[in-house]
Amino acid sequence: MSGGAKLKVRVAEVVTVNEMIKRFRFVRLDGGLMPAFSGGSHTVVEMDDHGTRRLNPYSLMSNPQDQSGYEISVRRDDVGRGGSLFMHNHIVPGMAMEISYPVNLFALDTRAKKHLMIAGGIGITPFLSQIAQVAHLGGQFELHYSARSKVLGAYMDTLTVAHPGKVHCYFDDQKQSVDLARVLSMQPLGTHLYVCGPKGMINWVLTTAANMGWPAHALHHEEFIAPGTGKPFEVKLAASQKTIIVGTNQSLLEAIEAAGVDAPYLCRGGACGQCETSVIACEGTILHRDHWLTPQEHAEDKKIMPCVSRFEGETLTLDR
Amino acid sequence: MSLDIKPDTFDDYFRDETFRDDFTYANSPQGILRFPFPFDRDDYTYSVNMEPHGGGRKGSVFEHAFDVDEHYPAEMIDRAKVLAEDPLRCQSLPHMTLAGWDLLELIMESKARDYPQWFSLSKNGNNWHWINRPLGIDHSFTFLDDTTLPYGPFEYITRQTQGDFSLQDERDNDLWMDAGMITSQADWSLDFDIGMSFMEWHAPVPLAHEKGIFDRALKFLLKLQHGAPVRRFNWTMTVNPLLDTSPETYPKWGPTKTTLTAENLGQKQHLRVELQALFRLPRSNAIAFSIRCYLGKFDELVTVPKWGRRLHRVVRDIDPDVAAYKGFLRNRDAMVQWLSKYDDGAATSPGWWAED
Amino acid sequence: MSKTIFPTAIKSRPVYGVLEPRPGALHLVVADGEGAAAVVDMVAKAEDTARMLAAMHIIYTPGPNGTDLSFELEALGAAQFYRSPTIPTLLPRLARVLDGAHMGTQFYLAGTEGLMGQAERDIMATGVPWRDIQKEHRGSTVRRVQCVHCKGITENVALDPFKCSHCGLNLFVRDHYSRRLAAFQGVNIDAEDPGQVPPSVVRFQ
Numbered sequence: 001m002s003g004g005a006k007l008k009v010r011v012a013e014v015v016t017v018n019e020m021i022k023r024f025r026f027v028r029l030d031g032g033l034m035p036a037f038s039g040g041s042h043t044v045v046e047m048d049d050h051g052t053r054r055l056n057p058y059s060l061m062s063n064p065q066d067q068s069g070y071e072i073s074v075r076r077d078d079v080g081r082g083g084s085l086f087m088h089n090h091i092v093p094g095m096a097m098e099i100s101y102p103v104n105l106f107a108l109d110t111r112a113k114k115h116l117m118i119a120g121g122i123g124i125t126p127f128l129s130q131i132a133q134v135a136h137l138g139g140q141f142e143l144h145y146s147a148r149s150k151v152l153g154a155y156m157d158t159l160t161v162a163h164p165g166k167v168h169c170y171f172d173d174q175k176q177s178v179d180l181a182r183v184l185s186m187q188p189l190g191t192h193l194y195v196c197g198p199k200g201m202i203n204w205v206l207t208t209a210a211n212m213g214w215p216a217h218a219l220h221h222e223e224f225i226a227p228g229t230g231k232p233f234e235v236k237l238a239a240s241q242k243t244i245i246v247g248t249n250q251s252l253l254e255a256i257e258a259a260g261v262d263a264p265y266l267c268r269g270g271a272c273g274q275c276e277t278s279v280i281a282c283e284g285t286i287l288h289r290d291h292w293l294t295p296q297e298h299a300e301d302k303k304i305m306p307c308v309s310r311f312e313g314e315t316l317t318l319d320r
Numbered sequence: 321m322s323l324d325i326k327p328d329t330f331d332d333y334f335r336d337e338t339f340r341d342d343f344t345y346a347n348s349p350q351g352i353l354r355f356p357f358p359f360d361r362d363d364y365t366y367s368v369n370m371e372p373h374g375g376g377r378k379g380s381v382f383e384h385a386f387d388v389d390e391h392y393p394a395e396m397i398d399r400a401k402v403l404a405e406d407p408l409r410c411q412s413l414p415h416m417t418l419a420g421w422d423l424l425e426l427i428m429e430s431k432a433r434d435y436p437q438w439f440s441l442s443k444n445g446n447n448w449h450w451i452n453r454p455l456g457i458d459h460s461f462t463f464l465d466d467t468t469l470p471y472g473p474f475e476y477i478t479r480q481t482q483g484d485f486s487l488q489d490e491r492d493n494d495l496w497m498d499a500g501m502i503t504s505q506a507d508w509s510l511d512f513d514i515g516m517s518f519m520e521w522h523a524p525v526p527l528a529h530e531k532g533i534f535d536r537a538l539k540f541l542l543k544l545q546h547g548a549p550v551r552r553f554n555w556t557m558t559v560n561p562l563l564d565t566s567p568e569t570y571p572k573w574g575p576t577k578t579t580l581t582a583e584n585l586g587q588k589q590h591l592r593v594e595l596q597a598l599f600r601l602p603r604s605n606a607i608a609f610s611i612r613c614y615l616g617k618f619d620e621l622v623t624v625p626k627w628g629r630r631l632h633r634v635v636r637d638i639d640p641d642v643a644a645y646k647g648f649l650r651n652r653d654a655m656v657q658w659l660s661k662y663d664d665g666a667a668t669s670p671g672w673w674a675e676d
Numbered sequence: 677m678s679k680t681i682f683p684t685a686i687k688s689r690p691v692y693g694v695l696e697p698r699p700g701a702l703h704l705v706v707a708d709g710e711g712a713a714a715v716v717d718m719v720a721k722a723e724d725t726a727r728m729l730a731a732m733h734i735i736y737t738p739g740p741n742g743t744d745l746s747f748e749l750e751a752l753g754a755a756q757f758y759r760s761p762t763i764p765t766l767l768p769r770l771a772r773v774l775d776g777a778h779m780g781t782q783f784y785l786a787g788t789e790g791l792m793g794q795a796e797r798d799i800m801a802t803g804v805p806w807r808d809i810q811k812e813h814r815g816s817t818v819r820r821v822q823c824v825h826c827k828g829i830t831e832n833v834a835l836d837p838f839k840c841s842h843c844g845l846n847l848f849v850r851d852h853y854s855r856r857l858a859a860f861q862g863v864n865i866d867a868e869d870p871g872q873v874p875p876s877v878v879r880f881q
Contacts, residue, residue, distance in 0.1 A: 273493075
């Protein structure tokens with residue numbers, strides 16, 4: 001079964017955190033305990049948006065040791081494909097939903113002497129479960145968290161109170177930002193760095209660290225790429241002998257699934273490699289939007305990541 | 321609080337037998353019929369061959385997550401002896417303690433559910449109470465607090481579970497063998513291999529690397545999810561029902577390969593089947609790899625006519641490199657000769673089940 | 677002399693590269709024997725040699741074959757240069773430097789597998805990812821070999837098979853390598869036929 005084991009849950013609570021962010025709490029439909037999970041995990045939430053089936057990944061922000069329920073925070077995106085809008089506008093307490101077992105593509109390196117965390121905006125969410133894990137099981141961490149304003153800085157107050165001295169907050173509207181070079185120069189050998197937030201911020205942090213001599217394998221980041229929209233295009237599925245049209249607001253993976261073809265996937269965000277598909281014929285341009293294939297593979301166009309990438313041109317034939 | 325196994329453990333079901341010195345190990349008639357004969361056809365080639373684990377045929381070794389059979393207490397006594405002689409057979413790198421707790425929870429919950437007549441687990445928050453009747457254990461402890469157990473959680477639970485175990489830490493899109501309880505392995509050293517990556521640990525296996533088998537296996541395992549365990553088989557040959565065929569003690573058991581004769585082959589030559597299962601662990605995100613060893617002597621196996629015919633054909637036709645790697649090339653011809661008595665050339669039904 | 681070319685072997689056999697200057701607040705160099713020449717070659721490639729040397733600490737020991745290039749290495753003019761007589765006397769110095777180091781330290785190892793393996797082992801233990809520690813092989817190919825039976829490590833093994841320097845068993849040398857132990861594996865060669873030991877060949881020099 002693609003995507004793995006599923007959990008049947010009930011929405012226990014919906015909380016408006018601020019004008020952009022809502023928090024959702026899920027408990028097990030059968031009243032049992034949720035599976036424990038590792039900090040940094042996400043779950044893939046299945047939505048039936050008026051006939052369109054969406055599966056969106058959201059980081060688990062609750063304490064991994066708390067098996068009474070899971071919590072996620074969703075930032076409303078008014079110009080996206082509609083997944084976050086659906087969550088904000090249509091999900092209410094009492095509803096039954098299906099979510100995946102937790103999957104972790106942003107795990108702490110448990111050998112690290114210290115975890116240095118850099119978060120921007122909604123990128124704070126995976127760090128909440130990671131910090132709970134480190135605090136509960138022992139370990140050193142330091143968090144630098146940037147948000148547009150104090151109002152939009154979800155959870156800053158709770159974190160600062162719970163972990164005095166280890167949490168540093170910066171507000172864009174007060175022209176504050178982390179003195180990254182200074183922070184990076186002061187870390188003991190064996191520190192690992194984790195960054196999650198807007199794409200530009202991730203690039204800035206990783207480039208600065210590399211230029212200061214940080215080892216590549218001590219740098220970790222997570223960026224969920226929304227599948228994005230684009231012009232519709234036609235795709236031939238050679239193995240299933242089907243031809244499909246991928247709609248404007250539909251990802252290639254979603255279109256394959258809508259045609260009844262069971263394609264492998266895991267993160268649905270261009271990062272994990274599990275949906276990698278062979279390209280049999282390509283007359284046109286593949287618009288690679290993933291973080292999995294190498295630049296060479298992007299140039300060769302023999303592989304595509306259907307969860308986030310698209311196509312423009314005459315024909316695209318895939319081995320599905 | 322200790323794990324000493326009480327002497328009145330053996331009863332009508334559990335066998336009082338040895339895996340060393342006088343080698344009294346044997347399978348009961350029921351034991352023979354549920355032996356996991358690994359060949360589903362008349363030839364053998366190496367493959368990854370993973371499939372979902374659990375919920376298999378009733379009464380078979382595939383029914384439960386962790387199979388408990390008539391050899392349980394005897395195997396645990398042998399393990400305790402191996403560890404007393406060489407404590408380096410059980411090691412857990414410091415960052416793997418959480419994974420050890422995950423495994424303890426998985427095994428205790430599975431056994432209490434699948435064998436309630438022998439095991440029970442009750443929880444009050446993190447205060448747990450575990451009863452293991454066959455081994456005479458009745459312990460209360462605090463989950464996640466290793467000061468409340470006589471050993472670290474990994475060693476504690478694997479001293480009570482049949483089969484070898486390794487825990488793989490997932491990092492950098494790779495799996496690292498960072499903990500192991502390895503007392504019944506087929507000839508690899510935990511002390512040497514602990515800390516290695518997936519490819520490094522498997523480096524000595526001949527032929528398989530060229531075919532990309534390990535690349536595909538790694539990719540498959542990285543997407544292994546909690547709640548969806550998988551399993552595969554491995555097999556080799558052992559002279560005497562010796563569980564501890566480690567490189568460390570090779571000078572002790574190596575010479576026994578030369579002691580086979582046509583008269584004693586049926587008694588001494590054992591098919592050694594490893595049922596390997598893989599479980600994703602929730603709190604640590606690590607993967608538990610269980611390597612459960614089943615031993616059947618040739619005399620026992622040929623009591624199932626299909627197995628007698630098939631074993632002869634597999635051993636006769638196997639690639640000599642594979643036979644050499646599995647350590648029985650030296651005795652292959654003798655085995656083929658002995659087994660030929662049980663092969664009348666008749667067709668064999670597909671699949672490995674004795675009853676099919 | 678340039679970097680050693682090793683025959684293709686099993687996947688657990690280490691593979692070495694060529695040292696390149698990389699950014700860092702501290703450049704920590706550990707080398708033995710002919711590895712000194714690899715360090716000189718690397719420094720010559722730096723964009724700003726003076727700046728790199730001002731942040732460089734070199735720890736050096738002569739190779740197992742006696743090669744001692746301390747003079748050439750010291751002449752580079754690194755901020756700190758230290759010559760240990762042997763590897764066991766080099767490691768405590770390395771440990772102390774690691775103890776005070778910060779992230780942003782670049783590591784460069786050059787010379788024999790024995791020296792590089794032990795330095796890598798100790799650097800890894802601080803939490804630095806081993807893949808980001810640069811290593812270039814030059815000079816002798818003699819091996820550190822751990823006897824899988826008694827766990828003793830025999831240094832500078834040139835012959836295969838050889839006698840374990842701890843327990844005396846005859847061992848053959850495998851290409852299977854452990855980074856954690858910084859040693860190759862040795863296994864009893866005459867276990868099945870005690871006394872039948874093939875003649876030793878000089879396999880490493």
